[in-house]
Amino acid sequence: MPESQGGQDVSISAENLGFTRRQERTPPLRNTVLADGSRIAVIGAGPAGSMFSYFLLSMAETLGLDVDVDLFEPRRFCHRGPAGCNHCGGIVSELLVQRLATEGIILPHDVVQRGIESYMLHMDVGDVEIATPLHEKRIAAMYRGNGPRESEPLDTQSFDGYLLELAQEKGANVVRRLVTDVRRDNDLMTVACADQHSERYDLVVVATGVNSHLLENLEGEFESFHRPARTKTFICEFRLGHELVRETFGPSMHVFLLDIPRLEFAAMVPKGEFVTVCLLGDRIDDDLINRFFSSPEVRNRFPGGVIPQQACHCYPRINVRAARPAYGDRLVVIGDSGSTRLFKDGIGSAYRTAKAAAKTAVFHGVDAASFKQHYAPLCRKIGNDNQVGKVVFGFAGLIQKTRFARRGILRMTSNEQAQTSRPRRMSGVLWDLFSGSASYTNVFVRTLHPAYIGSLVWNLVAGNVPGSAARHGRASGEEESHVRR
Amino acid sequence: MGRLGKEYKKGEIIARQGDKGSCMFVIQEGEVEAVAEAGGREFRLRTMGPNEIFGEMALFEKEIRTCTVRALGPTRILTIDKRNFLTGVHEDPSLALRIVKTMSHRIRDLTDRLAKYEEAT
Numbered sequence A: 001m002p003e004s005q006g007g008q009d010v011s012i013s014a015e016n017l018g019f020t021r022r023q024e025r026t027p028p029l030r031n032t033v034l035a036d037g038s039r040i041a042v043i044g045a046g047p048a049g050s051m052f053s054y055f056l057l058s059m060a061e062t063l064g065l066d067v068d069v070d071l072f073e074p075r076r077f078c079h080r081g082p083a084g085c086n087h088c089g090g091i092v093s094e095l096l097v098q099r100l101a102t103e104g105i106i107l108p109h110d111v112v113q114r115g116i117e118s119y120m121l122h123m124d125v126g127d128v129e130i131a132t133p134l135h136e137k138r139i140a141a142m143y144r145g146n147g148p149r150e151s152e153p154l155d156t157q158s159f160d161g162y163l164l165e166l167a168q169e170k171g172a173n174v175v176r177r178l179v180t181d182v183r184r185d186n187d188l189m190t191v192a193c194a195d196q197h198s199e200r201y202d203l204v205v206v207a208t209g210v211n212s213h214l215l216e217n218l219e220g221e222f223e224s225f226h227r228p229a230r231t232k233t234f235i236c237e238f239r240l241g242h243e244l245v246r247e248t249f250g251p252s253m254h255v256f257l258l259d260i261p262r263l264e265f266a267a268m269v270p271k272g273e274f275v276t277v278c279l280l281g282d283r284i285d286d287d288l289i290n291r292f293f294s295s296p297e298v299r300n301r302f303p304g305g306v307i308p309q310q311a312c313h314c315y316p317r318i319n320v321r322a323a324r325p326a327y328g329d330r331l332v333v334i335g336d337s338g339s340t341r342l343f344k345d346g347i348g349s350a351y352r353t354a355k356a357a358a359k360t361a362v363f364h365g366v367d368a369a370s371f372k373q374h375y376a377p378l379c380r381k382i383g384n385d386n387q388v389g390k391v392v393f394g395f396a397g398l399i400q401k402t403r404f405a406r407r408g409i410l411r412m413t414s415n416e417q418a419q420t421s422r423p424r425r426m427s428g429v430l431w432d433l434f435s436g437s438a439s440y441t442n443v444f445v446r447t448l449h450p451a452y453i454g455s456l457v458w459n460l461v462a463g464n465v466p467g468s469a470a471r472h473g474r475a476s477g478e479e480e481s482h483v484r485r
Numbered sequence B: 001m002g003r004l005g006k007e008y009k010k011g012e013i014i015a016r017q018g019d020k021g022s023c024m025f026v027i028q029e030g031e032v033e034a035v036a037e038a039g040g041r042e043f044r045l046r047t048m049g050p051n052e053i054f055g056e057m058a059l060f061e062k063e064i065r066t067c068t069v070r071a072l073g074p075t076r077i078l079t080i081d082k083r084n085f086l087t088g089v090h091e092d093p094s095l096a097l098r099i100v101k102t103m104s105h106r107i108r109d110l111t112d113r114l115a116k117y118e119e120a121t
């Protein structure tokens, strides 16, 4: 049985109000614990909404609790191009692949477009491959919809579609409607849709991502709510064909450290016959995109150094500061519409916030106080780590600007990759930074280790002695290359 | 289409009895058998298929692997690191629930077998 309150009235103090409605004191809530017959509306069936539904229904089943979940999603993930796609680089991190496998969710081979086992770091001073010590494919490249606009009908399955199926198998009822409004209605919540349909629920879960107008409406309806801060990003797809993708990109994700202002992260992800290019940073615009594609490090990835025609492109937004507060009475905001890791493992954050919110609703209650006590700490943890992430990206920005530093990093990483017996400090830091496998705080703390600093200083010196044989270390592009230049 | 994990051929050993382990495994595709070696003989403990886990004891104790696991055909196995798993459990203890369920199944299975063995002797 759920632990708290036992269906009694709960009076609400000002400090745990969370979402409060404009010009209205919220009366005490009744029945703040889910019971048989409770109704839950989940708005948005991206990874956050589907995983929330899946975990909530699994936990309810374990407790013998019979609740109804309506999952609102107008998008059909079986469509190719923008109509079916939730716009993202399509990497399921190493961390999330492992967590899902531990939960009993394995990604089927028609969802995984390519298993990734290494990162190839490209810089003007050379390239270096960072491989997993286990040489195991633990990162998945996938499509959020059913592939780019120009793809042939493929024998593939969308990642979001697969998660939605799992939620449906657990009993979620998919409602193909666009939600336009969420209102507090006496003791319950009312969800209103674009087609005038409306229904009342015991709990509303907002999982709309950051690109939805609903968040603006919520700001209008609930005085204390601030939607997440966002910035524009860029994604495009190139169709190169299976052979060329395999030969040129291999089972690696390609990451670029280039001296382009406002560019924080640039990557190419091989998927079937396509390659996805993903640019993250501060207000990505056409000027930045042109500079990226004109750099030799990027052009050299393509046959003959010519950038092919884009099959599909978009400018989705990304969450750069969490929504505040991400909860209220009978209301919780999860995934990108709430809190997410800065520029990394957004789907992993969707999983973490979805599960924490589901656990709170099932085991503690659906009032603001329960979410404050059991859900908000995770959002705070993600937010605090993002602050450290900003410092880490600040350092990465310095490296981007300093050729001297890039040489040292290239040398240190390539030497580590060539010697399996020594600790791989720089490789580990870069791996965790690119893959999102560790928190920013963990990455930052490791860079303060005296052995890391000592080795970096030595490599900065050795990598910059003119004419020295030690200058390049064993960078690929020389005898170690796994990529044709 | 893409596949995750590491590939093993028929007969290849994934975990060896007596080795030290620091990870757990999840079967992505294929079947494996767990065998225990004692007195120069091999006893099959169980066979396992897609989505089943093994090697989970290594996540909780420093002891050596208690049995050998080998592929019965072409198999794909995903490794779960101890560090990642324990960090996850620290944030969300319910992550360990499935492993607890698996272990409880196996204890039940071993108890049944022991009872049958006692009966037979």
Ligand SMILES: Cc1cc2nc3c(=O)[nH]c(=O)nc-3n(C[C@H](O)[C@H](O)[C@H](O)COP(=O)(O)OP(=O)(O)OC[C@H]3O[C@@H](n4cnc5c(N)ncnc54)[C@H](O)[C@@H]3O)c2cc1C
Binding pocket: A043, A044, A045, A046, A047, A048, A049, A072, A073, A074, A075, A086, A087, A088, A089, A090, A091, A092, A093, A177, A178, A179, A180, A207, A208, A209, A210, A211, A212, A213, A214, A233, A234, A235, A278, A279, A280, A316, A317, A318, A334, A335, A336, A337, A340, A344, A345, A346, A347, A348, A350
């Ligand atoms: C350029 C870029 C690259 C990225 N690359 C990666 C990556 O490689 N790996 C990674 O882990 N993360 C990546 N991310 C982040 C990742 O996309 C998000 O973190 C993730 O999609 C969040 O999931 P979500 O379910 O919260 O939101 P979303 O995926 O945005 O899903 C929201 C869903 O809600 C639905 N919806 C919206 N409004 C309504 C409404 N009013 N009514 C009903 N339904 C509605 C939408 O149709 C959608 O299906 C990237 C993001 C960007 C911008």
